[in-house]
Amino acid sequence: MKISIVGTGYVGIVTGACFAEKGHHVMCVDIDQSKVDLINKGTAPIYERGLDDLLKKHAGDRLRATTDLTDAVQQTDLSMIAVGTPFDGNEIDLTYIKNVAKQLGQALKAKRGYHVVVVKSTVVPGTTDEVVLPILEESSGKKAGVDFGVGMNPEFLTEGEAVNEFMYPDRIVLGGIDQPTIERQAELYQGFPDVEVLRTNNKTAEMIKYAANSLLATCISFSNEMANLCAAIKDVDVVDVMHGVHVSRYLTVPLPGKQRAQPPVVSFLSAGCGFGGSCFPKDVKALAAHGQKHHVPMDLLNAVLSINERQPQQIIKILKRQFPSLQGVRVAILGLSFRPDTNDMRESPAIPIIKGLVREGAVLKGYDPIAMDDARKLFDSNELEFCESLAAALSDVDAVVLVTRWDEFKRVPELLKGKDPQPLFVDGRRLIEKQQMARYAGIGF
Numbered sequence: 001m002k003i004s005i006v007g008t009g010y011v012g013i014v015t016g017a018c019f020a021e022k023g024h025h026v027m028c029v030d031i032d033q034s035k036v037d038l039i040n041k042g043t044a045p046i047y048e049r050g051l052d053d054l055l056k057k058h059a060g061d062r063l064r065a066t067t068d069l070t071d072a073v074q075q076t077d078l079s080m081i082a083v084g085t086p087f088d089g090n091e092i093d094l095t096y097i098k099n100v101a102k103q104l105g106q107a108l109k110a111k112r113g114y115h116v117v118v119v120k121s122t123v124v125p126g127t128t129d130e131v132v133l134p135i136l137e138e139s140s141g142k143k144a145g146v147d148f149g150v151g152m153n154p155e156f157l158t159e160g161e162a163v164n165e166f167m168y169p170d171r172i173v174l175g176g177i178d179q180p181t182i183e184r185q186a187e188l189y190q191g192f193p194d195v196e197v198l199r200t201n202n203k204t205a206e207m208i209k210y211a212a213n214s215l216l217a218t219c220i221s222f223s224n225e226m227a228n229l230c231a232a233i234k235d236v237d238v239v240d241v242m243h244g245v246h247v248s249r250y251l252t253v254p255l256p257g258k259q260r261a262q263p264p265v266v267s268f269l270s271a272g273c274g275f276g277g278s279c280f281p282k283d284v285k286a287l288a289a290h291g292q293k294h295h296v297p298m299d300l301l302n303a304v305l306s307i308n309e310r311q312p313q314q315i316i317k318i319l320k321r322q323f324p325s326l327q328g329v330r331v332a333i334l335g336l337s338f339r340p341d342t343n344d345m346r347e348s349p350a351i352p353i354i355k356g357l358v359r360e361g362a363v364l365k366g367y368d369p370i371a372m373d374d375a376r377k378l379f380d381s382n383e384l385e386f387c388e389s390l391a392a393a394l395s396d397v398d399a400v401v402l403v404t405r406w407d408e409f410k411r412v413p414e415l416l417k418g419k420d421p422q423p424l425f426v427d428g429r430r431l432i433e434k435q436q437m438a439r440y441a442g443i444g445f
């Protein structure tokens, strides 16, 4: 099939590259010429495992990038909208979506034949039918359901695992105003035979995405609230408590030999210094605001958000137990991205932790295996000394704070071994076993 994808951010470029791998012809559209140039050269504009290989393989052949949206619509049968949907402080900001819908509508004016427009961005229920569809009709002068279809296909990929998750999805949700819209999308996804495909209306498709993200964010805030209580009670470690919770038959499946299958939800039911990223915080905020707009009290999601906003401060609290004044205390921050295997720093808990420690007068070094260039855009060198290696970050510090669960940080016990004096190790993700460290502190005990 010939498709165009508008927006080549994390979702757009991964979607484009993966559909090209599945044999489709893809035109990626972005207003950012530098991204377009990189893609056409076969280079990924973001760090995502496996993406560079796909771009090298398909760029210039089945995958092309352009800034010309009209041409992309002319040359394709289906267009996906994959632009950002930030939270503006009060509600979801649909500026980018509306702009693209208008441009797509104008391009549809001259388009011969039936075309399908699919919203892939995460948008609050009602957006596709009540915002995007009317803009498309108005700017094209054509009729939805007659001249073009309007669908909604939410994306569930996780940054850092995006290519693999896109190629092997757990579900495909296809929303649409009518059967032809849904069937055209089903054709696009024919190359994914072993997966459940949910065919539904646009509002349900939109709501599924928010419900899924809200549930996982709730699991995280639940675990963090338990952790903070365990820490206050003393002699209770949240890791032991949550292990006792995980072995419930409702959460894990017992296997022969006292083993248990660890379902991935367990990683969300674990304590840490809070969730971040470009999705959970803004999506939970947008859904809570949307609920309020519909006069539905959203107490649970509001609590999830406030627990999460406070959680990075737990790190500072733990440090202050050992260093009542943080003035001049030298602290290494390990991990700057919001999760491992990505360079994405959007809403990373590292940001409030670093800002809070700077306010307290701590002297900071930072290291991240991938996100250093992105971090340089957020912090200046007075706030954070940027280290080239994990070993460099660990030298001459009073304390080490682990913020992101990068695998590389499992080497910290070995690298700190024999150092005298030993820095205090504050585990913001409970990645390291406490017995491995001379001076260990962490969230939740």
Ligand SMILES: NC(=O)c1ccc[n+]([C@@H]2O[C@H](COP(=O)([O-])OP(=O)(O)OC[C@H]3O[C@@H](n4cnc5c(N)ncnc54)[C@H](O)[C@@H]3O)[C@@H](O)[C@H]2O)c1
Residues within 6 Å of the ligand: 006, 007, 008, 009, 010, 011, 012, 029, 030, 031, 032, 035, 082, 083, 084, 085, 096, 099, 100, 120, 121, 122, 123, 155, 156, 157, 158, 159, 278, 279
């Ligand atoms: N990042 C994720 O992990 C993830 C996962 C699932 C869903 N989503 C959702 O997908 C959507 C996109 O997220 P993202 O992280 O890929 O965003 P992003 O900010 O990384 O990328 C958006 C891209 O759209 C481009 N753009 C903006 N206006 C445009 C226009 N008029 N024409 C063409 N291009 C334009 C920007 O230049 C940018 O490259 C959001 O709604 C997000 O909530 C994101």
